[in-house]
Amino acid sequence: MEVTCGAASQFSALMIGSKRIRRKPNMAVVPLNQREIKECVIKICDLSRKGMCRRQRRFDFRLSHSSNHSQVLESGNLCAAFNEDWLLKNKAQEVASCLNGRSIFLLGMMGSGKTTVGRVLSEALGYSFVDSDAHVEQAMSGTSVAQIFKQRGESFFRDHESEALRKLSLVPRQVVATGGGVVVRPINWKFMRQGITVYLDVPLDALARRIAAVGTDSRPLLHFDSGDAYTTAFVGLFTLTKKRSEAYADADTTVSLLDLAANLHLEDVSDITPTAIAIEVLVEIEEFLLGENGRSLRMYP
Ligand SMILES: Nc1ncnc2c1ncn2[C@@H]1O[C@H](COP(=O)(O)OP(=O)(O)O)[C@@H](O)[C@H]1O
Numbered sequence: 001m002e003v004t005c006g007a008a009s010q011f012s013a014l015m016i017g018s019k020r021i022r023r024k025p026n027m028a029v030v031p032l033n034q035r036e037i038k039e040c041v042i043k044i045c046d047l048s049r050k051g052m053c054r055r056q057r058r059f060d061f062r063l064s065h066s067s068n069h070s071q072v073l074e075s076g077n078l079c080a081a082f083n084e085d086w087l088l089k090n091k092a093q094e095v096a097s098c099l100n101g102r103s104i105f106l107l108g109m110m111g112s113g114k115t116t117v118g119r120v121l122s123e124a125l126g127y128s129f130v131d132s133d134a135h136v137e138q139a140m141s142g143t144s145v146a147q148i149f150k151q152r153g154e155s156f157f158r159d160h161e162s163e164a165l166r167k168l169s170l171v172p173r174q175v176v177a178t179g180g181g182v183v184v185r186p187i188n189w190k191f192m193r194q195g196i197t198v199y200l201d202v203p204l205d206a207l208a209r210r211i212a213a214v215g216t217d218s219r220p221l222l223h224f225d226s227g228d229a230y231t232t233a234f235v236g237l238f239t240l241t242k243k244r245s246e247a248y249a250d251a252d253t254t255v256s257l258l259d260l261a262a263n264l265h266l267e268d269v270s271d272i273t274p275t276a277i278a279i280e281v282l283v284e285i286e287e288f289l290l291g292e293n294g295r296s297l298r299m300y301p
Pocket residue numbers: 108109110111112113114115116117177210211214269270271272273274277
C-alpha cells in the first residue's frame with residue numbers, strides 16, 4: 001500500500017479526532033509497511049468507537065469533489081491513504097447495529113441531494129433505496145410527477161404521496177428519498193416517525209445552481225415558461241423555504257451543508273461529496289440514537 005497524491009489543485013486532508021491530517025498538492029508517494037498500515041487502521045477504529053465529545057468523535061475530512069476520492073492520513077510519523085468509501089463503510093457498520101433495522105427518511109428541498117446521498121447511504125448500510133416520487137409514479141402507472149401536477153393538481157399528488165409514505169413506513173431497512181414537500185402534511189410525519197428523519201439543509205444558492213444545471217422540467221413547482229432557470233429556481237425555492245423551514249426543523253436530526261463545509265474548511269458546499277454527506281448523516285443519526293439530542297435509544301425496540 002502506498003499513499004498516492006495526484007496533482008490536485010487543492011489540499012486534501014483527513015482529520016481524525018483533534019489531529020489535522022493534511023495533504024499538499026504534488027506531495028510525493030509515501031510507501032507504508034504493513035505494521036504502519038495496521039496502526040493507522042486501529043487508530044481510526046479506536047477513535048470512532050470511543051465515546052468522545054461530539055466534535056472530536058466526528059470523522060472530519062476535507063475532500064475534493066473532483067479528486068479521485070483518495071485521502072491522505074498523517075498521524076505523527078504515519079502516513080496512509082484512506083478511501084472515503086472505506087470511512088463510510090466503517091461508520092455504516094457501526095450505526096447499522098444501533099439502527100435495529102429502522103428506516104431512514106431523507107428530507108429537504110428539491111435538489112438537496114436526497115436521491116444522490118440516499119443511494120450512497122443505502123448501499124453502505126445494506127438497505128434498499130426508495131424514492132417516494134418514483135413510488136407515486138409507479139402507483140400512477142408510470143405517469144411522471146410533472147404530469148400528475150399538470151393533469152390532477154398538487155393536492156391529488158399530495159394524497160398519493162401520503163399513501164406512498166404510509167406503505168413505505170411499514171417496510172424496515174430502507175433509505176427513503178422523500179419529495180421536498182412531504183413535511184407540510186402532519187399525517188406524513190406519523191408515517192416517517194416509524195423511521196428516523198434526517199433533514200439535508202442546503203443553501204438556496206447551491207440548490208438553485210443544481211436545479212438550473214438539470215433544468216426545471218421535472219419539478220413543476222419551480223417550472224415557469226419565462227425567466228432563466230437559476231433565477232426562477234431561486235425565487236421558487238425561496239418562497240417554498242419560507243413556508244417549510246419550521247416543518248423541516250421537526251426532523252429528528254439535521255445535516256447542515258454550511259456547517260459541514262466550514263468543518264471541512266471548504267468554501268463551497270458543492271465541493272462536499274455525496275459520500276462525505278452520507279458519513280455526516282450517519283454521524284448525526286448515531287448521535288440522535290445515543291440520546292444526545294434528547295431522545296433515548298431505549299425508546300426504540
Ligand atoms: N453533494 C453534491 N454535490 C454536487 N451536486 C450534487 C450533490 N448532491 C446532489 N447533487 C446534484 O444535484 C441534483 C439534485 O440532486 P438529487 O439527489 O436529485 O436531489 P433531490 O433528490 O433532493 O431532489 C442532481 O443533479 C445531483 O447530481
